[in-house]
Amino acid sequence: MPAVLAASLEKTIKPKFKIFQDMGFSAEDIAEIISNDPENLHRSADSRLRPSLLVLKRLLGSSAEVTKVLKISGWYLSRDLEKSVVPNVEYLKSCGVGMEQIIKNMYKFPRFLVYSPKNMISSVKIVDEMGTCRSSRLFIHAVQVVGSMSNETWELKLRHFRNLGFLEDDILKMFQKAPRVFSASQTKISKVVEVLLATGKYDLSSIVNSPVSFTCSVEKKIIPRMQVLGILESKNWIGKWPSLSTITKIADSKFVEKFVHPYLYEVGEVYMANSALNIKKYEN
Structure with missing residues (x-):
């Protein structure tokens, strides 16, 4: 991002670094986070960076954990997390999913929690209809798989299994046992x-x-x-x-x-x- 060279050091660059420093991020972590997504230097400090970092730190518990996520997915700082991640986390918790599982999926499938809350609710409904128990450790994986596809893509996937000769009960059984295979x-x-x-x-x-x-x-x-x-x-x-x-x-x-x-x-x-x-x- 060569435009950074034309930015004001005092008004644009330093304030962004200060936000990270004030929240306990090391110089090395700051350098890696910003290198992964230089757009952070052009995002609003008060309306985007600070609120997003506060949400992530509240959910993950420490700057070290936030750094792990941002090294994978720096674009978390480009979203209004109060309107996506926070309601999605609360909804999954209301479904019986533990915070530890939610965080693990956040690392493995970072886009999962930035689904629109409407999409998350729709995905849970489909998973319920497929017979996956909410108390199952596979429940959150099933929700992630369904949520990663459009409704049209999901229906095409189910139709493909049927066309290969699998019965409805077969499809339900496979989904309940190994939901991730439906990503193939x-x-x-x-x-x-x-x-x-x-x-x-x-x-x-x-x-x-x-x-x-x-x-x-x-x-x-x-x-x-x-x-x-x-x-x-x-x-x-x-x-x-x-x-x-x-x-x-x-x-x-x-x-x-x-x-x-x-x-x-x-x-x-x-x-x-x-x-x-x-x-x-x-x-x-």
Whole structure:
């Protein structure tokens, strides 16, 4: 922002730094916050910066925590937080969500709390209709996922699951178990279903019971593992394929230890060529 060089040091620049200093921010933190979003030097000190910083400090408890948020999302200081973040936090608390969970989501999904309060209420209504219990630790994640989409996008996502053969109860069950999978693109969802059904070992009910499959990399995780298991079965080295839940949740190191390393010369090259894991470190 080269326009900063033309700004008045005494009237524009120093007052902004003083606000941060007066609220306990270190010189290093101030430098990083402003470097991340130089617009802060042109925002009104009294009508925007100070009120926003006070709201954040009240919610988060300390300048250190405020700094963590602003390093991720400096644009928090561009919003009227009293009209977005504050009512959203209070509404989520009224739904039974604890402040600790709210703050964690603020770090991971910073735009979540600046949704319009109307959008937040609408998202909670949809999540309630999907059957997610408000006392569940997944409730806030479900609200964030729904709120990140327009109503039209949400409906298209649901229709896509239906078109792939999932029943309404299947969709509800997957959403309740793993709401974040609904953030996956339609292309990704279709590819996961295609690859898993093509094995002949898993069906739609398997996916419903293990919806986390939709969060896995098709190319680097699902396909290499399916290939390895296919080879092992063709040579009668496994009697039964592991459940889809095992396949999608087991760590790379554990998968290699159980299904690759004992048959390294037969499947090692296939797995190493296609997966994200370098299995050479497992060779003796």
